[in-house]
Amino acid sequence: MKISRLKNIIIAMLLAADLVLAAVLGARAFESWRLEEDAAARASEALAALGAEAGRDMLGDEPPPLYMVEIERDLAAERALAETFVGTGALVRDGSGSYRIEGERGTARLYGAGRFEAEISAPAACPDAGTFIELAGLGGIETVTGEDTVTQLVRGAPVFGGELALDIENGELCGVSGIVLLGDDYIIDGTPSKSLDAALLSLAEELHDAGTPAGKILSAELGYAASLAAPGYMQMAPTWRIETESVGTWYVDAFTLESSARLR
Amino acid sequence: MSRRARVVEIFKSVLIVLLMAAMLLLFLLTWSTDPDSLPEGVARVVSAVSGFFGGGFEAAPVVEGSRADTYGEAAPPNAVAVMRNGSLEGFFAFDGTLDEAYSRVQLTLADCLGSAEGQSNVSQREFLIAANEEGAVFIGYSGEQPLSLIALSHGVEAYGVGGEMVDILLLAPGGESVILYAAGGGQYMRMATAVADSRLEPLFDGISGADAAYSSDLGFDGTEPAVYPARELRVPVITVHPSAMSESAVTGLMSAFGMNTESNYRYVSSDGTQYAVENGVTLAVGADGSIAYSAGEDGGIGLRPDAADAGVIEFCRAILESGSAGVVGDAEWTLRGFERTEERAEVRFGYTVNGLPMYVGEYESAAEFVIEEGRLTEAHIALLRCASGEESSLMMPPASAAVVGLREPAYFTGGGYGEVVPQWSR
Structure with a gap:
């Protein structure tokens, strides 16, 4: 009986402790939600004053932060990708950082800054981008596919400008061109990317000062954009891609908040 | 129970x-x-x-240091021009149109530099003929720097290009693939590339530059090709002040020169100069922004003994950029001189504001570094804060300046502070 009573006491104590912790957590969650709502409302007002309009759902729904990453390029993997389509061939150094592969079924070029081009003289059966990923052996890297494009993902986020355009004619792949960076990626700076509120306010202010207010913000996405190239490496900076109704698509560096209508 | x-x-x-x-x-x-x-x-x-459970907690990421050797341009670009529909369009640093134009060129430029080969000398005449080809893209820099360094700053190794000092690059259509021209110090070079001509055509879609002309068409004789607005030359007026050497500015300099920012060996002299002393290295930071660094026999930060010219320049540029971050305002650093022997190298930088050189007093350079036996032994920097305002100055048109023998627009501080109006120089 003593053990039974002791168990009752322990249960009561544990229950009380759990309730207290749950209450603390609940209070914190509520406070956090309230602060986010306040911040979103303030950001919305500030944006409106600068001629930009963003939905509350967009402002209150932030993705996890991204960090500055570096990709150590893997020439062997890039060569394998090229040879998948043009066949095996000697790797010819075209200059300092560029290579050419004269394969049995076409010519591929790999440039120093990650640009990849392949002209395929004997087209491979390839009805869509999904098939291309299978054929290219790109299953190992994250990608999203459009109708005739493949966009690279790094750490789950899209690489803006890191896109391969596929020339598909009658279900056959005749050419590939664009940018793909194959290799190891790792974080080189632990500073998290700045929030969408900050990016939108910075962009809206710049556009407002330039006399071309942003108008309605149609969408915003956090991804990566090439920021600095070094021989064999590419540094990728977290970047917000913001689509506006009035002035098209803009890119805002999520560290420096510098904005540009175009990628490097 | x-x-x-x-x-x-x-x-x-x-x-x-x-x-x-x-x-x-x-x-x-x-x-x-x-x-x-x-x-x-x-x-x-x-x-x-x-x-x-839907919580928002994110663990701190695993951070690895960068493994890449990165390089910056030792002289920023000041003009980009494209020959389009038979006329030259210019994008300039002083009218704020350069950044967009240069960003559009960079990837193609990197691929051209990366695939350049078969370097040969050509005449100025051949260079100018290529510059007038439809689709040709002219890129002018604010000072000369090794061609290999421009390639490295664009992320490509420089096996196919040399270390010649250049301040002009030209991408010209060659029939099938782009021909890369480079010019500097009166020398003109030509290199074949693997980049298709077709990549030049869409580079400037959707943007247009000011009517521009090459210096040779404006009457400038005996000078390297340059691009100017064809008619009106309007350049911002700047203001120059001594840099305020706050505590963060001083620690930024100490950090840039590889010194311990927590060092106790710091003192202030009666004239307000702050000194930091460490392992035979002395850094003196004057209240007016004059910086003097000197290292004894064994002290001083070192660089790789086998560093190429581009590596030596980048070593000094990185110290300068890092040490003057947030201190010099709208000014940028431009390489103004580089001399190297087996045991000693001297690297000099000057200011560029709005793409124009700024001469401090009678001096072209505002920062000098001396490297001996792989160690930085001496450095002098004159830090100034430059601000480019709303006001601009209408300068003598380039064609008129050419007639009276003037050569380039620049800012001259005369050694003082305050408003500085751009002028043509001889």
Whole structure:
């Protein structure tokens, strides 16, 4: 009986402790939600004053932060990708950082800054981008596919400008061109990317000062954009891609908040 | 004990275990709002659990240092021009149109530099003929720098291009693939590339530059090709002040010169100069922004003994950029001189504002570095804060300046402070 009573006491104590912790957590969650709502409302007002309009759902729904990453390029993997389509061939150094592969079924070029081009003289059966990923052996890297494009993902986020355009004619792949960076990626700076509120306010202010207010913000996405190239490496900076109704698509560096209508 | 009582006891035991597990989870979730207080391994477990329950806690990422050797341009671009529909369009630093134009060129330029080969000398006449080809893209820099350094700053190794000092690049259509021209110090070079001509055509889609002309078409004789607005030359007026050497500016300099920012060996002299002394190295920071660095026999930061010219220049540029970050305002640093022997190298930089050189007093350079036997032994920097305002100055048209023998627009401070209006120089 003593053990039974002791168990009752322990249960009561544990229950009380759990309730207290749950209450603390609940209070914190509520406070956090309230602060986010306040911040979103303030950001919305500030944006409106600068001629930009963003939905509350967009402002209150932030993705996890991204960090500055570096990709150590893997020439062997890039060569394998090229040879998948043009066949095996000697790797010819075209200059300092560029290579050419004269394969049995076409010519591929790999440039120093990650640009990849392949002209395929004997087209491979390839009805869509999904098939291309299978054929290219790109299953190992994250990608999203459009109708005739493949966009690279790094750490789950899209690489803006890191896109391969596929020339598909009658279900056959005749050419590939664009940018793909194959290799190891790792974080080189632990500073998290700045929030969408900050990016939108910075962009809206710049556009407002330039006399071309942003108008309605149609969408915003956090991804990566090439920021600095070094021989064999590419540094990728977290970047917000913001689509506006009035002035098209803009890119805002999520560290420096510098904005540009175009990628490097 | 009855069977019912035994079941109740078992239930109580299970409940205790569940409540303890719940308490542990709630405790971790509560703690997780302060992730810095968690050990890294625990933080990852909490992150996973928190994510499972929809929590917002993100464990700090694993950060590795950069493995890349990165380089910056030792002289920023000041003009980009494109020959389009038979006329030249210019994008300039002083009218704010350069950044967009240069960003559009960079990837193609990198691929051209990366695939350049077969370097040969050509005449100025051949260079100018190529510059007038439809689709040709002219890129002017604010000073000469090694061609290999421009390639490295664009992320490509420089096996196919040399270390010649150049301040002009030209991408001209060659029939099938782009021909890369480079010019500097009166020399003109030509290189074949693997970049298709077709990549030049869409580079400037959607933007247009000012009507522009090459200096040779404006009457400038005996000078290197340059691009100017064809008619009106309007350049911002700047203001120049001594740099305020705050505590953060001083520690920024100490850090740039590889010194311990927590050092106790610091003092201020009667004239306000701040000194930091460490392992035979002395850094003197004057209240007016004059910086003097000197290292004794064994002190001073070093660089790789086998560093190429581009590496030596980048070593000094990185110190200068890092040490003057946030101090010089709208000014940029431009390489103004580089001399190297087997044991000694001298690297000089000057200011560029709005793409125009700014001469401090009678001096072209505002920063000088001396490297001996692979160590930085001496450095002098004159830090100034430059601000480009709204006001601009209408300068003599380039064609008129050419007639009276003037050569380039520049800012001259005369050694003083205050407003500086751009002028043509001889």
